[in-house]
Amino acid sequence: MGRLIMNCYILAGALAAGTMNSQLTDVFFAGRDGYHTYRIPAVVVTVHGTVLAFCEGRKDGRGDSGEIDLLLKRSRDGGRTWSGAKVVWSDPGNTCGNPAPVEDVSIGEISLLMTWNRGSDSEEQITHRKARDTRHVFVTRSTDDGASWSRPQDITASVKKPDWDWYATGPVNGIQLTRGAHAGRLVIPCNHTELNGTNGPVTRSHIIFSDDHGKTWQLGGIEEEKTNESTVVELADGSLMQNMRSYQRKNRRAVAISKDGGATWSPVKLDQALIEPVCQASLLRWTWPGGAQKSRILFANPASTKREKLTVRISYDEGATWPVAREIYAGPSGYSCMAILPDNSVGCLFERGEKIYAEKISFGRIPPGWFENVIMETEGVKPRSPNQAGQNGNGR
Numbered sequence: 001m002g003r004l005i006m007n008c009y010i011l012a013g014a015l016a017a018g019t020m021n022s023q024l025t026d027v028f029f030a031g032r033d034g035y036h037t038y039r040i041p042a043v044v045v046t047v048h049g050t051v052l053a054f055c056e057g058r059k060d061g062r063g064d065s066g067e068i069d070l071l072l073k074r075s076r077d078g079g080r081t082w083s084g085a086k087v088v089w090s091d092p093g094n095t096c097g098n099p100a101p102v103e104d105v106s107i108g109e110i111s112l113l114m115t116w117n118r119g120s121d122s123e124e125q126i127t128h129r130k131a132r133d134t135r136h137v138f139v140t141r142s143t144d145d146g147a148s149w150s151r152p153q154d155i156t157a158s159v160k161k162p163d164w165d166w167y168a169t170g171p172v173n174g175i176q177l178t179r180g181a182h183a184g185r186l187v188i189p190c191n192h193t194e195l196n197g198t199n200g201p202v203t204r205s206h207i208i209f210s211d212d213h214g215k216t217w218q219l220g221g222i223e224e225e226k227t228n229e230s231t232v233v234e235l236a237d238g239s240l241m242q243n244m245r246s247y248q249r250k251n252r253r254a255v256a257i258s259k260d261g262g263a264t265w266s267p268v269k270l271d272q273a274l275i276e277p278v279c280q281a282s283l284l285r286w287t288w289p290g291g292a293q294k295s296r297i298l299f300a301n302p303a304s305t306k307r308e309k310l311t312v313r314i315s316y317d318e319g320a321t322w323p324v325a326r327e328i329y330a331g332p333s334g335y336s337c338m339a340i341l342p343d344n345s346v347g348c349l350f351e352r353g354e355k356i357y358a359e360k361i362s363f364g365r366i367p368p369g370w371f372e373n374v375i376m377e378t379e380g381v382k383p384r385s386p387n388q389a390g391q392n393g394n395g396r
Contacts, residue, residue: 023370024329027053027073027082027349028361037062038071040171041361042099042337043349047108049342051075052146053082053349054099054112055361062358065122068095070114074146078341079363088112088149089140094119100170100188104213110142111214113169113188114152127166127193127201135160135167141214159190159208159219165201166193169208172231172282172337180238182261186210187220189230189242196225205230205244205254207262220262227254227268233283233297235318243283243299243319244268251275251305255319273322274299277307284338286314286346300336300348303327307334307357310350314371326371328364332357344368 028038035057042054053073060066070089073082089096100113116138121131137159138152160167167190174188187209193201205227207220223230223244230244239259246254253274256265274281281301289295294316303311303325310333313322328348334357336350346366353359 023366024362024364025079025082026360026362028055028057028071028085030353030359033057033085035059035069037358038361039335039351039358040097040099041335041349041351042101042171042173043339043347043363044101044103044110044173045339045341045347046103046110046145047105048145049076049078050145051079051339051341051347051363052101052110053079053361053363054088054101056097056099057085057087060119065095065117066119067093068097068119070096070099070112072146075363078343078345079347079365082363089114089138089152091116098169098171100172100174100190102174102176102186102188102214104176104184104186106184107213108143108145109214110146111174111186111210112140112142112149113174113190113208113217114138114140115167115169116152123166129165129195134165137167137169139214139217155217159217160192161194161219164192164194168192168229171229171280171335173339175232175234175285177234177238177240177261179234180261182211182238184211185261186214187232187240187262188217189232191228191230191244202226203228203247205242207232207240207242209262221258221265223254223256223265224268229280231281231283232262233285233319236289236295241283241319243271243274243281245276245278245280246270247278251277253281253301271319274301274313275303275305277302277305279307280335282336282338282348284340284346286340298338298346300328300338300350302333302357308332310336310348310352312338312346312348312366312371324371326366328366329362332359334358341365 037058040056057069057071098115125131136156140149177185196202202225205223226247228245244254252270284298286296297315310329314324334351348364
């Protein structure tokens, strides 16, 4: 059995350069339906097996400021076909974005964390306190599988310190903790800027969390400087791992661990295996260790110093190493988000194009065997039931 699995590792490594273009479905197209550009994807699979694909619809251009709506498309067949776009949040002339969805599987309610700012205020102006206003944090909820959403609620005072300026929820899905003292907690990765005396603004990752099914939200632990957009996963011992965009000019992802549900974090380390072009990325818990089944954590990002080569990696040792890497798309690619589909395939919603990465947002259905072939069969990994479908892992 060991030799069979080792041969499978070798095969997976040998196929790492292959793409899966034929498995991709385009969901949002630049220039269509009244929007210049679609960016910033986030995806969650509900307890009923519905795939919810969120993004920003940018009316004025590709930039991060201006009139931006938060949009949603739904799929009831595992991402093969999609509904028309629904506007979850719009404020004419202003910016509504940074989707970060998470579902409380115990009650089947989805919380969508978001941010707002004046469309005339740029990130640079907000960061340097030269804007008319600042960034505000909101949450909306759905109790009907994403069909309708509550009026957005401003939670800025609970999750943003007064001396913070720029602020971003996600953009990626959050997670619900499943074990330990904080089981049931909803966790959303975020980031912000703050002024650091004469050295100017600094960026930091942090998390926010809810222990009451998304009714109220609190500020969690704050990371070191030069961290930014992040993604989070629960480890087998109940710890959290936050994987972050890094401004240390090393083109490597930054990583930290929390042993207390996200209240505090270990010193940040760079993962030398995870090359990045300084971009957003996505983590996902695929399988838990137990019996004959291995632990599997997935990581997706543009595996290059440029925004290209959207690649998914697998770790079998709780994120310590990443021995298997498979390329989803070789061309220009950017932000991504992953979720587990009801048949145990992995869904990846990501930005891609032929000339630039902002031409479309596509959804890749990744069958288990495409990663590992024989390993999945030998370990008896089975499709999830609908009640497990909501257990999702977690400067543009």
